[in-house]
Amino acid sequence: MSRERLQEHFSALYEGTLDAGLTQQIQRRFDSDPQLKEDYESFSLMMETLGSIGEEEIEVPSFLSSRIADRMEAAGNTKPAFSLFNWSKTLGFGAIATVAIVGSVLAIKNQNSGPVTAGVVSSSAPAQALKVLDTIEIKMVGSDAVLNYNSSGPKTLTATFYGTGQVLRKADLDGNTATYALRNTESLAAIFEVDVTGEKSDHFVVVPGSSSAFELQGEGKVSDFLKGVSAKFHKVISIQMAAAKLESTTKWDLKSDEAGAALSSVLTAKDYSISTAPDGIITVEAHN
Amino acid sequence: MSEYFQADNILIEKAQRGDRGALNELIRKHQERAYQYAFRLTRNPDVAADVVADAFVRINNALKNFKGNAAFTTWLYRIITNCYLDQRKREKGKSNVSLDSSYQQDDEDVTREIEDTGRTPDELVERNQREELLHKALALLPEFQKSMIVMYHAEQLSYEEIAEALDLPIGTVKSRLNRARISLREILAQDEELFKV
Numbered sequence: 001m002s003r004e005r006l007q008e009h010f011s012a013l014y015e016g017t018l019d020a021g022l023t024q025q026i027q028r029r030f031d032s033d034p035q036l037k038e039d040y041e042s043f044s045l046m047m048e049t050l051g052s053i054g055e056e057e058i059e060v061p062s063f064l065s066s067r068i069a070d071r072m073e074a075a076g077n078t079k080p081a082f083s084l085f086n087w088s089k090t091l092g093f094g095a096i097a098t099v100a101i102v103g104s105v106l107a108i109k110n111q112n113s114g115p116v117t118a119g120v121v122s123s124s125a126p127a128q129a130l131k132v133l134d135t136i137e138i139k140m141v142g143s144d145a146v147l148n149y150n151s152s153g154p155k156t157l158t159a160t161f162y163g164t165g166q167v168l169r170k171a172d173l174d175g176n177t178a179t180y181a182l183r184n185t186e187s188l189a190a191i192f193e194v195d196v197t198g199e200k201s202d203h204f205v206v207v208p209g210s211s212s213a214f215e216l217q218g219e220g221k222v223s224d225f226l227k228g229v230s231a232k233f234h235k236v237i238s239i240q241m242a243a244a245k246l247e248s249t250t251k252w253d254l255k256s257d258e259a260g261a262a263l264s265s266v267l268t269a270k271d272y273s274i275s276t277a278p279d280g281i282i283t284v285e286a287h288n
Numbered sequence: 289m290s291e292y293f294q295a296d297n298i299l300i301e302k303a304q305r306g307d308r309g310a311l312n313e314l315i316r317k318h319q320e321r322a323y324q325y326a327f328r329l330t331r332n333p334d335v336a337a338d339v340v341a342d343a344f345v346r347i348n349n350a351l352k353n354f355k356g357n358a359a360f361t362t363w364l365y366r367i368i369t370n371c372y373l374d375q376r377k378r379e380k381g382k383s384n385v386s387l388d389s390s391y392q393q394d395d396e397d398v399t400r401e402i403e404d405t406g407r408t409p410d411e412l413v414e415r416n417q418r419e420e421l422l423h424k425a426l427a428l429l430p431e432f433q434k435s436m437i438v439m440y441h442a443e444q445l446s447y448e449e450i451a452e453a454l455d456l457p458i459g460t461v462k463s464r465l466n467r468a469r470i471s472l473r474e475i476l477a478q479d480e481e482l483f484k485v
Contacts, residue, residue: 007470008463008466008467008470009466010466010469010470011462011465011466011469012462012466039473042473042476042477043469043470043473045418046422046469046472046473046476047469049418049419049422050422050437050441050469050472051441052419053328053419053422053423053438053441053442054441054442054443054444056328056419056442058323058324058327058328060319060320060323060324061323061333061337063337064319064323064337064340064341065316065319067337067338067340067341068315068319068337068340068341068344070341071338071341071342071344071345072341072344072345072348075345075348075349176309
């Protein structure tokens with residue numbers, strides 16, 4: 001059999017699916033044809049390298065969703081309103097279609113008319129019955145902090161990486177729901193800022209990273225303190241306060257073993273309400 | 289990252305009945321995977337996004353006729369492959385670009401984080417160089433061969449799934465894939481140093 005014909009069986013030989021007779025024939029040929037053997041060895045090395053091309057990390061660009069939406073619209077379809085997760089290589093913002101959860105609800109002061117439910121959702125409330133409109137809800141689903149927003153009409157939901165101002169997600173909604181997992185795979189805690197057009201813009205979510213490092217005594221911005229508490233106790237903190245307050249400075253000397261108490265020791269009851277939901281999310285709301 | 293989506297068949301049925309939300313969810317569910325495949329074919333984020341966008345337009349247009357005999361993902365691979373082939377045809381019609389022009393490389397792309405794989409730094413460097421050469425060589429393959437290589441080795445589709453996606457008999461897929469690999473080895477043979485045992 002010619003060398004070219006034998007090469008046709010290289011894949012099957014490498015994968016071990018070649019029949020015994022042909023395998024033996026090729027193995028014998030290797031003994032007498034060093035070039036063929038060398039070809040097979042480099043083929044095997046290439047196959048091994050090919051196996052690793054699937055491991056390449058490919059970052060999905062933030063413009064993909066809008067590119068698809070624009071192309072759909074140009075093709076004569078209604079512009080779809082969907083969001084892209086994986087907006088960052090290291091911070092996840094996952095889209096979730098259905099969630100069955102109860103937990104804390106962070107209410108927005110809705111400036112439009114329409115039904116609004118705000119407050120803390122009872123842990124016995126059936127999730128399917130909940131239809132909280134124009135309200136940002138933060139809940140735990142498994143180990144993820146999940147943001148849920150049901151729009152009553154045209155709204156734009158924007159999620160920003162607090163600190164850099166990088167827009168992570170912008171979704172145009174019109175009576176539909178956006179549900180995202182806020183995920184942080186970095187070591188340091190991160191703050192997400194969530195805005196809805198026409199709503200008061202003072203919603204933040206702190207999501208811990210993998211590190212729990214935090215100096216128990218220190219001085220810095222309120223945002224640093226909140227990130228530190230989130231990291232130390234590995235807690236998601238839902239915040240409702242003006243950005244200026246987050247930027248104000250404070251001092252801390254933590255002695256408590258419990259996150260809520262640690263927060264209360266610095267963010268006093270006179271200025272803040274602090275509560276912990278059954279799912280573990282801590283809500284910090286500044287009094288205006 | 290964990291996602292919570294409804295099953296494809298449910299979303300497709302709803303979308304076929306005109307449920308825009310279901311179509312949106314279907315796209316949202318698959319756009320990342322679609323992009324990764326398209327990027328592996330094009331090595332260009334902008335072109336890959338175009339290919340994916342075109343593919344979802346075609347899916348939307350043809351959704352009513354989708355019978356569900358094959359998995360949605362298989363259909364998606366087929367449509368992306370076709371959109372990629374069409375894109376390459378258009379590109380070739382526009383100018384005399386060579387096939388390897390689709391391989392875009394800059395220093396940042398080549399830089400990789402070194403993982404703890406138990407290999408020595410020299411071995412890692414050599415492996416990275418081999419992977420880099422492999423991407424260059426892949427760009428020189430005919431598009432159809434490249435699609436098959438990417439589907440099998442990067443997307444990890446089975447021969448059966450590739451056969452379904454490309455509407456070919458399994459035997460043909462196997463023989464064409466072998467031919468593609470031999471071609472790739474021949475291209476790489478020009479850099480024997482790194483592909484010699």
